[in-house]
Amino acid sequence: MTDTHSAAATAETAGAAATPQAGSGATDDVIISIRDLHKSFGELDVLKGISLDIHRGEVVVMLGPSGSGKSTLLRCLNRLEEPTSGQILFEGEDITSPKVNINKVRERMGMVFQQFNLFPHKDALHNVMLAQMKVLHRSREEAERVAREQLDRVGLADRADHYPSELSGGQQQRVAIARALAMDPHVMLFDEATSALDPELVRGVLDVMRELAQGGMTMVVVTHEMGFARDVADRVVFMEGGVIVEEGSPEQIFGNPKNERTRAFIGQL
Amino acid sequence: MTIPSIHSPRGVRRLSLAFIAIALCLTACLGAFAAPRQALAMDIVRCTGRPNSTDDKTVIQGATQSRITFEASIEEGEGVSALTLTIPPDTTFETEDLAVTLLTGPDLMTRNDVAYDLDVKGQNIILTFDEPLDEAGNLNIIVYGVYFPQAGGDMQVEASYRLADGDEHDVEGIPVIPVQGISPTEALSQWLEQQPWVQAWNANRFLHLFLDPTILVTSFPVVLNGFFMSVAIVALAFPLAIPVALVLALMRMSKFVVWRGIATTYVNLMRGTPLFLQIYVAFFGLPLAGIQIPNFPLGVIVMTLNSGAYMCEIFRAGILAINKGQTEAARSLGMTSTQTMLNVVLPQMFRLVIPNLTSEFITLYKDTSLLAAVGVMELVMYARTIVASTGSITPYIVAAVFYLVITLPLSKVTHHLEQRALGGKRRRRKARAAA
Numbered sequence: 196m197t198d199t200h201s202a203a204a205t206a207e208t209a210g211a212a213a214t215p216q217a218g219s220g221a222t223d224d225v226i227i228s229i230r231d232l233h234k235s236f237g238e239l240d241v242l243k244g245i246s247l248d249i250h251r252g253e254v255v256v257m258l259g260p261s262g263s264g265k266s267t268l269l270r271c272l273n274r275l276e277e278p279t280s281g282q283i284l285f286e287g288e289d290i291t292s293p294k295v296n297i298n299k300v301r302e303r304m305g306m307v308f309q310q311f312n313l314f315p316h317k318d319a320l321h322n323v324m325l326a327q328m329k330v331l332h333r334s335r336e337e338a339e340r341v342a343r344e345q346l347d348r349v350g351l352a353d354r355a356d357h358y359p360s361e362l363s364g365g366q367q368q369r370v371a372i373a374r375a376l377a378m379d380p381h382v383m384l385f386d387e388a389t390s391a392l393d394p395e396l397v398r399g400v401l402d403v404m405r406e407l408a409q410g411g412m413t414m415v416v417v418t419h420e421m422g423f424a425r426d427v428a429d430r431v432v433f434m435e436g437g438v439i440v441e442e443g444s445p446e447q448i449f450g451n452p453k454n455e456r457t458r459a460f461i462g463q464l
Numbered sequence: 465m466t467i468p469s470i471h472s473p474r475g476v477r478r479l480s481l482a483f484i485a486i487a488l489c490l491t492a493c494l495g496a497f498a499a500p501r502q503a504l505a506m507d508i509v510r511c512t513g514r515p516n517s518t519d520d521k522t523v524i525q526g527a528t529q530s531r532i533t534f535e536a537s538i539e540e541g542e543g544v545s546a547l548t549l550t551i552p553p554d555t556t557f558e559t560e561d562l563a564v565t566l567l568t569g570p571d572l573m574t575r576n577d578v579a580y581d582l583d584v585k586g587q588n589i590i591l592t593f594d595e596p597l598d599e600a601g602n603l604n605i606i607v608y609g610v611y612f613p614q615a616g617g618d619m620q621v622e623a624s625y626r627l628a629d630g631d632e633h634d635v636e637g638i639p640v641i642p643v644q645g646i647s648p649t650e651a652l653s654q655w656l657e658q659q660p661w662v663q664a665w666n667a668n669r670f671l672h673l674f675l676d677p678t679i680l681v682t683s684f685p686v687v688l689n690g691f692f693m694s695v696a697i698v699a700l701a702f703p704l705a706i707p708v709a710l711v712l713a714l715m716r717m718s719k720f721v722v723w724r725g726i727a728t729t730y731v732n733l734m735r736g737t738p739l740f741l742q743i744y745v746a747f748f749g750l751p752l753a754g755i756q757i758p759n760f761p762l763g764v765i766v767m768t769l770n771s772g773a774y775m776c777e778i779f780r781a782g783i784l785a786i787n788k789g790q791t792e793a794a795r796s797l798g799m800t801s802t803q804t805m806l807n808v809v810l811p812q813m814f815r816l817v818i819p820n821l822t823s824e825f826i827t828l829y830k831d832t833s834l835l836a837a838v839g840v841m842e843l844v845m846y847a848r849t850i851v852a853s854t855g856s857i858t859p860y861i862v863a864a865v866f867y868l869v870i871t872l873p874l875s876k877v878t879h880h881l882e883q884r885a886l887g888g889k890r891r892r893r894k895a896r897a898a899a
Contacts, residue, residue, distance in 0.1 A: 275792050302798035316811050323806060326797035368566035371793075378797060 224251040225284075226382060226413050227272065232281035234267055241267045243437040249382075254414045256424040256445075259434035260460060265417045268434070269384050272415065273297075273304045286329070286381065302330055305375030309387040311367040313359040313374070319346060320355040323374045331378065338377075345373035349403050365396030369403055374408075383407065385416040425449055432458045506635050509535040509602055511621050513612065513641040519853070524643050527651035529658075532557070532621060536635055538566075538873045543596035543628030549589040549605060550622040552641075558609030559584055566592060568601035578603070596628045616645030629857035649685050653678040676858045680789035683850045684860035690846030691866040694832045697760070697842060701767035702825055708768060709775030714805070716780055727776070734773030741836050742770055747838040763832070763840045771828050778820045782813035822878040826871050833867075843867065 199364050217417045227249040234242040241264045249255050257265040270276040272283060274290065274297050283290050290300045313322050323342035327333045333341070346352050349369035359367050368388055375383060385404065389397045408414055418424060423443055426429055431448040433441045433456075441454040452458040516530045517523035524530055532551070538544055550558050559582060566576040577611035579594040589607065597603065612619055618640040626632050646654075654660045656678045665674040715727035736741070746766045750757060755766070786809050792803040836844040850856075 273796055275796060298795075298798045298800055301796055304796070306793075306796040308789055308793060308796075310787075310789050312787070312789035314793070314808055315788065316810075316815065326794070326799055329803050329807060330798040374797070 198320060206215070210225070225249065226251045226253075226286060227415075228282075229268075229272075229283040230282040230284070230358045232268070232271060232283065233279045234271055234276060241437050242271070242278075244346050245437075245439060247432065247439065247442075249413065249415060251381075251413055252411045253429045254408045254412075254416065254427055255430050255432060256428035257417045257432050257434060258419075258421075258424060258448075258460070263434040264437040265346075265434050266386055269306075269386050269415060269417050272370075272384055273301050273306055274305075298330070302378055303381045304379060304384060305380035305382070306384040307368070307371050307375055307386065307388045309390050311359070311364070311371045311391070313367050313371055315359050318356050318358050318400050319351060319362065319370045319373075322359070322370055323377045323384075326374070327377050342373070345377045346370070348376065349373045350399070365399045368392065369402045372400070372403055372407075382413045382415065385414065385418065387417055387419070389418065389420055433460065435460070475596055487496050488750060499736050504636065505539050505544060505627055506536045506623075506625050506633070508623075508635050508638050509537055511535070511638045511641065513610070513643065517644070521702070523643065524612065525646050525650075525654075526612045526616040526643050528611065528654045530610045530612060532610050534605045534607070534621060534623065534638075534642070535567075535602050536623065537602050538597055538600060540600035540674065541598055541797075543598050544593065544603070544625050545596040545628050546590065546592045546626040547603070547605075548624045549591070549607070550624075551587045551589065551610070552612070552619040552621060553587060554613040555587070555619065556609075556611045557575045557589075559589060559607070561608045562589070563604070563606040563608075565604045566597060566599065566601050567604055568599055570595040570627070572602055574601075576601070612641075613649045614646055614648070616643040619643050647685065649681045653682045656681065674857050674861055676854075676856050679850070679856045679858040680862060681855050683847065683854075684872065686850055687843065687846050687859055687866060688863045690841065690843035690863070691869075693709070693760075693840075693846075694829065694842040694866075695870070697764055697767060697832045697840075698825070698829045699834070700764045700773060702828055704764070704768040705771035705828075708772030709779050710810075712772060712776035713779035713783060717783065731776050733775045734770055735777070739766075739770050739831055740837065742766055743838055745836055759835075759838070761841045763835045763838075763842075767828060767832065769833075770831075771824060774824055774827075775821070778817050778824060779813065782817040783809055785816055786812050819878045819881045822874055822881070826874050826878075829870055830867060 225248045226403055227247075229245055229249075232242055232245040233240070245264075245268055257268070259265050267276055272285075273279045281291070285300060285454045286303070288295065290299070294338065313319075314325065317325065320339065320342050323345055324335070324338040327338040327341060328335065343352065343355060346355055348422075349372055351366055351369055351373070354362060354366060354370070357366075359370070362370065365391065372383075388404070389400050389413075397420070401420060402460075404414070404416070404423070405427050415430070416423070426445075428445045431440060431445050432439055433448060433452075433454070435456050441448065441452065441457045443453075448457065449461060452461055511532070511534045513524040513529045514533070515522050516528045517525045534549060562582065564578045564580060566578050568574045568576055576599075579593070580595070581592040583590040583592070591605075611791055619642075620640050623635040623638060624632055625635065629707050662677050666676055666678075712727045713732060715723040716731065718724050718727075743763075745767055746762060747759075750762070790808050790812065791804055794808045795801070799807070832840075832842050833844040835842050836848060839845070843863050843866055844860075847859040849861040
């Protein structure tokens with residue numbers, strides 16, 4: 196298998212021409228199309244030409260050693276990092292174009308961070324309400340209703356009035372997921388969502404992510420949780436040195452990695 | 465009484481007669497009052513209090529030791545056998561050293577002691593002379609140890625005398641003694657001055673110079689005025705400096721070079737030069753440029769602009785100290801940079817910088833003293849005026865107390881807030897570890 200897809204195809208045709216999906220929930224509709232993406236920090240090239248299509252409803256798990264560029268790739272998707280070159284089409288729109296209103300794009304892309312990044316001066320409920328009111332202009336009542344709904348969904352309905360400092364890491368991360376979900380995103384990006392958690396807290400967060408995947412959410416997940424990748428991923432992408440080394444179904448990547456480096460990485464675990 | 469009919473000419477005549485009668489009557493009465501005066505045995509010569517103010521040598525103050533000098537002339541052969549002097553109410557006096565002298569001779573230069581019996585009944589000093597005073601002369605009485613009422617006012621001394629034939633007469637036309645009221649603290653100061661322990665205290669040169677109790681109590685209310693002024697200056701300048709500082713801080717972190725340049729230049733200029741110099745430039749430069757701003761608002765403006773520069777750096781550091789993840793999280797939710805700043809960064813920043821802001825408040829409050837140099841009436845300026853008039857450093861010590869009244873509790877609060885900030889972090893870490 197080659198490590199890139201054809202960059203010539205448009206978003207629509209790319210969807211139709213996409214590689215067959217390994218997972219169950221995915222459709223052929225491409226939601227994100229990454230084309231020859233480069234990112235460098237000064238002299239350091241972190242992404243060296245990434246091309247990847249992500250389909251609606253698909254759960255893509257990115258694996259790879261530290262410094263392989265997976266987090267940078269994820270952060271380029273909502274332009275928290277500005278790509279140096281290349282294109283990202285999101286729902287048919289080139290979001291790397293300077294003309295695009297990135298705030299409008301981000302409304303449709305939820306992101307969950309390794310360090311949770313809850314707003315410490317607001318309780319759980321208001322963490323989830325803030326952007327709904329400011330960005331989606333929902334009324335206070337509507338925002339609160341949605342917030343309580345989402346907190347309930349992540350199992351924290353009874354923690355609504357707790358401040359982040361009063362919550363465990365796992366609870367904080369679930370509030371952060373609720374905060375992102377409250378915006379009704381079309382895609383959820385998870386940037387090592389469980390890496391900062393104590394081992395016993397990881398499970399609660401993974402359970403929420405698993406449910407989300409089963410609900411048909413399009414997810415791009417950077418993680419070190421192999422169990423999660425094996426169970427939940429529709430597709431696993433293995434990155435190293437700023438390029439996609441190998442991609443495939445979890446069965447194939449974990450069971451029969453073709454690339455030597457992938458094999459070495461999986462073998463370490 | 466029948467009302468005269470205006471129809472008849474007789475009625476008119478009767479009316480004018482009535483007026484004449486009334487006029488005559490009034491004249492007679494005035495004559496009756498005026499006439500016996502010339503026949504009086506004693507005429508007032510003077511009745512004065514001794515000026516006792518340290519500030520004005522002509523002023524008689526209340527609640528301060530003074531004396532009353534009463535002098536009245538006696539006609540020859542009148543035989544005054546007794547005199548009652550009535551001291552005004554609420555005025556205290558002593559009679560041990562009472563001086564009663566009869567001045568006789570052509571120039572009234574001969575002093576004759578008068579033998580008398582003394583009786584004091586309330587405010588009345590009753591002198592019964594052993595021999596009726598027959599010789600022409602002036603009877604001079606000095607009452608010592610007089611304290612007029614603290615509130616002051618016109619003090620009326622009254623006097624009456626008895627002649628040998630037993631007739632009682634009042635001395636007419638005694639002038640009032642104008643007494644200036646003094647404040648309770650001045651009264652307290654006067655009182656303190658009399659106390660032996662205060663005198664012993666003040667005998668120590670050092671204590672007298674730096675902690676004179678009498679000046680301490682008098683300067684307190686005066687310096688209090690300055691305290692209010694200083695607090696007013698800082699209470700206006702501090703809140704005004706906050707938006708100035710915020711705008712400067714945001715400009716300093718702007719993407720645009722011009723904004724950054726302006727703000728950086730301003731901050732460096734204000735922080736790099738002494739406030740004292742800035743005050744001089746504003747207070748002497750602006751009037752020369754034809755811009756007249758009254759002292760107080762100009763003082764507030766200078767303090768605001770100076771403090772704004774320092775606060776700008778506090779805010780900037782505070783904003784930079786907010787985890788980048790906070791901004792990223794807000795931006796990832798689609799919030800604009802302005803929304804992120806207002807709803808996520810600034811609220812956290814303010815919490816973070818409260819201890820530093822409190823320190824800045826303390827500094828600002830202390831720095832208002834520099835405005836004394838250009839004549840703004842604040843704490844030091846008020847203290848200085850008393851220092852100038854008394855020569856004691858005590859008012860400066862009072863001023864120091866007024867600074868400490870604000871700065872010490874605030875330092876305590878700052879310390880507490882800092883401790884709590886640290887404690888909060890520790891608690892959070894512990895919670896995370898425990899969870």
